[in-house]
Amino acid sequence: MKRKHILRFFGLLCGAALTVLGVLRGEPDTILQKAVKLCLECIGIG
Amino acid sequence: MSGMHRDRVKRHDRFRLCVQLLAAAVLNGYAAGFAGGHIFTGKTKAVCVPVLNCYACPGALGACPIGAMQTVAAGNGRSFSFYALGLLMLCGTLFGRLLCGFLCPFGLVQDLLAKIPLKKLTVPHSADRLLRYLKYAVLIIMVLLLPAAVQNALGTGEPWFCKYLCPAGTLEGGIPAVLLNPALRKLAGVLFTWKFALMLAILILSVKIPRVFCRYLCPLGAFYALFNRFACFHMQVSSSKCISCGKCTAACPMQLDVPQEICSGECIRCGKCKAVCPTGAVASDFSVLRDQTEHTS
Numbered sequence: 001m002k003r004k005h006i007l008r009f010f011g012l013l014c015g016a017a018l019t020v021l022g023v024l025r026g027e028p029d030t031i032l033q034k035a036v037k038l039c040l041e042c043i044g045i046g
Numbered sequence: 047m048s049g050m051h052r053d054r055v056k057r058h059d060r061f062r063l064c065v066q067l068l069a070a071a072v073l074n075g076y077a078a079g080f081a082g083g084h085i086f087t088g089k090t091k092a093v094c095v096p097v098l099n100c101y102a103c104p105g106a107l108g109a110c111p112i113g114a115m116q117t118v119a120a121g122n123g124r125s126f127s128f129y130a131l132g133l134l135m136l137c138g139t140l141f142g143r144l145l146c147g148f149l150c151p152f153g154l155v156q157d158l159l160a161k162i163p164l165k166k167l168t169v170p171h172s173a174d175r176l177l178r179y180l181k182y183a184v185l186i187i188m189v190l191l192l193p194a195a196v197q198n199a200l201g202t203g204e205p206w207f208c209k210y211l212c213p214a215g216t217l218e219g220g221i222p223a224v225l226l227n228p229a230l231r232k233l234a235g236v237l238f239t240w241k242f243a244l245m246l247a248i249l250i251l252s253v254k255i256p257r258v259f260c261r262y263l264c265p266l267g268a269f270y271a272l273f274n275r276f277a278c279f280h281m282q283v284s285s286s287k288c289i290s291c292g293k294c295t296a297a298c299p300m301q302l303d304v305p306q307e308i309c310s311g312e313c314i315r316c317g318k319c320k321a322v323c324p325t326g327a328v329a330s331d332f333s334v335l336r337d338q339t340e341h342t343s
Contacts, residue, residue, distance in 0.1 A: 011138065035106075043238075
């Protein structure tokens with residue numbers, strides 16, 4: 001049981017830290033730029 | 047099955063279907079996109095949704111996390127999306143594959159197809175166990191490695207999973223785009239034909255093998271599977287209440303031996319086993335610090 005709790009805390013902590021790090025690196029802007037244009041590759045055309 | 051018991055199963059199925067429909071409607075709530083044949087361009091598209099929902103879908107309000115991972119990996123100078131990975135780790139640690147069972151729009155499509163009253167196919171045990179690993183290979187090779195490793199002269203890569211495999215992208219993004227936009231219709235060639243055929247094959251297979259894409263191919267399912275064993279939302283089977291009737295295993299859309307595998311990465315937490323259990327041996331709970339003490343798996 002204790003192992004599960006440690007893994008949960010580790011998962012939540014790492015998840016939050018990575019999200020913040022990604023935001024600081026400007027990743028949401030990169031994703032936004034891709035997501036607001038019709039991705040021809042994603043739909044099997046490009 | 048007693049009348050009261052049957053009612054409970056029906057109530058659970060109806061509740062889950064309502065949640066799935068609501069999630070699909072909220073995630074794809076930009077109705078003007080379907081009417082006008084264009085996609086949403088608001089700021090919410092920078093936020094990854096926790097399920098496989100193509101951002102090329104005319105109604106999509108958020109970004110697909112698998113698409114986002116590949117976009118960052120394929121971009122100049124970066125090989126890894128901390129942002130998408132972090133969000134998925136948070137969602138995985140909190141809910142595990144509950145998100146697959148209750149929120150995923152492509153999961154909903156497969157569930158609806160599985161309702162077609164045709165005899166279901168049981169995949170041979172050894173083949174089933176082997177094929178389950180395929181989705182981990184898809185995650186590692188097509189989502190994480192190839193977009194970063196194979197790059198053109200400009201230093202950018204391709205979204206390999208989206209481009210060559212994703213049936214959700216074809217269904218939610220490709221088909222509406224081709225239907226609503228005559229210019230795109232002219233551009234649809236061999237790649238579109240391949241993706242359409244693959245999507246069709248997966249959808250037809252879903253009628254005979256419930257959740258076939260989730261079982262064997264979904265990279266997001268593979269990612270959440272890593273967290274399912276210790277996620278805050280968890281399920282357990284009480285060994286003292288279980289009468290080994292086998293109803294839970296028969297009801298499982300993922301073809302799991304429920305008393306043994308309920309804590310495995312393959313369980314999508316759809317709750318069918320809990321609903322059909324005549325003795326209430328299957329339980330679910332959400333907690334960070336607390337766990338039910340008695341379990342078999």
